[in-house]
Amino acid sequence: MDVLYVSLQKKLVHIGARLLVSNRNYARLAEVGRLETPKVSGKYETGQLILHRVFGYRGVVLFPWLARVYDRDIPQHRSNDEEPNPGVGKEVRGRTHTFYQVLIDQRDCPYIRAQTEAVTFLGNQESSRSLYAIPGLDYVAHEDIIPYVSAEKMPLNHELFDKFLTQNPKGDPPFIAQETLKAWQNKNHPWLELSDVHKETTENIRVTVIPFYMGCRESHANSVYWWRYCIRLENLGSLSVQLRERHWRIFSLSGTLETVRGRGVVGQEPALTRTLPAFQYSSHVSLQAPSGHMWGTFRMEREDGYTFDCRIPPFSLESKPDGGSATPPETV
Template structure:
């Protein structure tokens, strides 16, 4: 009998948990169940530039969660590592080089649903997609749980052996089964309308990336809209940040230092402990952490950049650069997302 090809390897995950070994060890420490449940058969990943179709099931290569592709985004990636590959620059030069041109390259990303069973066990915020309240004078933020943006190279495709491979409240609203196609799920009209509507707070356009001493920081900004406040307009953005340890040494994020420049001419400095109330450790076992936050300006555009203070195991520390990125406003859509998604 011929050898089984790599694309037909059987894969197993711990019951209701992602498949990554670090997360399995983390669950053991918490005394959680170690039962195995087979979820499917791995497929060969597609080459770069060849998009996965709507309905493709996958495992996240870094965070290990189960998910399903909703639709692709073509993003423009600005990689400062590539721009400075032949040139070493000092920290001061990097952090003041907001206006320095870095050429972007097109890259495939995907809007995906995360399996709700995996949400409690991954080191990424699963309510990272947020939008403003529908009323002009409202500053209320609403979250859509279990949505994420995934780079093409982080997708490990698989075929499921489960009847209902993904558990998510939007699964049945957006997708339906089609046993005659591959993948065996297709978009409903609600998903097509969602994609065509292109809500500004969903639009993925620019991705910014930079590495300092093996710690890579990736930032994706999203425009959320504007609201009137005391006869002035306040413009809102959210930004998703992923920190990834590409080396062998364990480090811990201790402090953040942001600089926020507004087109109105103001420059704000923000310092604080950790990020979103945490001081994540980045190690070989748990190399990545992802979170989202928000910023508002009294101008339609601006810039952000800064550093994270990282501490090594020996107590020494270094500043990890956050790549400069633009905050740009866009045409706004007054459609109420809550009404569109339904209850």
């Protein structure tokens, strides 16, 4: 197995199969674990320590979740006697795929290009209008996980780690769920539930969208439904690309169609380069109807000056009854 190194200084650098952390002047390395072979089949269990393949952070699996993945880069299935249509590139049937809810090591949070407070939810009290965020939670696809093992008793720095997990006497996986985590999972909070994932590639820029229903706020005048959506952009090409503008279209079941334009995303114009090819962020949208649709484009500028519109795959905004829907997480 390859050795996983992390410096006692800061900055994250993901080099091949090793994770290094260094400052600008020197690197002082310390072994924190050993990489394991990623699973081709099966799933990772609660308590598995992981390294994120793209963002390079250390984390631990809380529990797996089944999602329907709609990949618009995959051609539609056709009958044997049907002629191929080069213009068709939409996968209309979702394919079941395993994702994982993961705690992120807080020591790595300042150095990754993904928001680390991306899991948000509404307060339970009817009188509350508060929006809460749980720090250091992420949803990770099975193929983005590199497993590792560590001899440390507390290998992950996160305020919820020892509340959710405890050492496994059998050692495989090294940690198991505490009753707190089991109870949290069994409540099946709608704001935790991942059900659909949408993907599409334009000019080597891969866009992945994961929408979450957050709940409804009711008043004497109307009802307002809220969703969170997480977007990941990844540059699959060799030339650097920078996101300059966003253009959204938001359709509500009430019949309204809203257009939103603006510079960058979440106050940034992220560059996707060879060394930093990915960027991930979350945002929110509300409708005065229980369902709707969103779609749009990102205006991208390549390092050679070429500009193009990168498509954001259309996705549904669907509300759910209290307590979630019929797509529960897998058992811990």
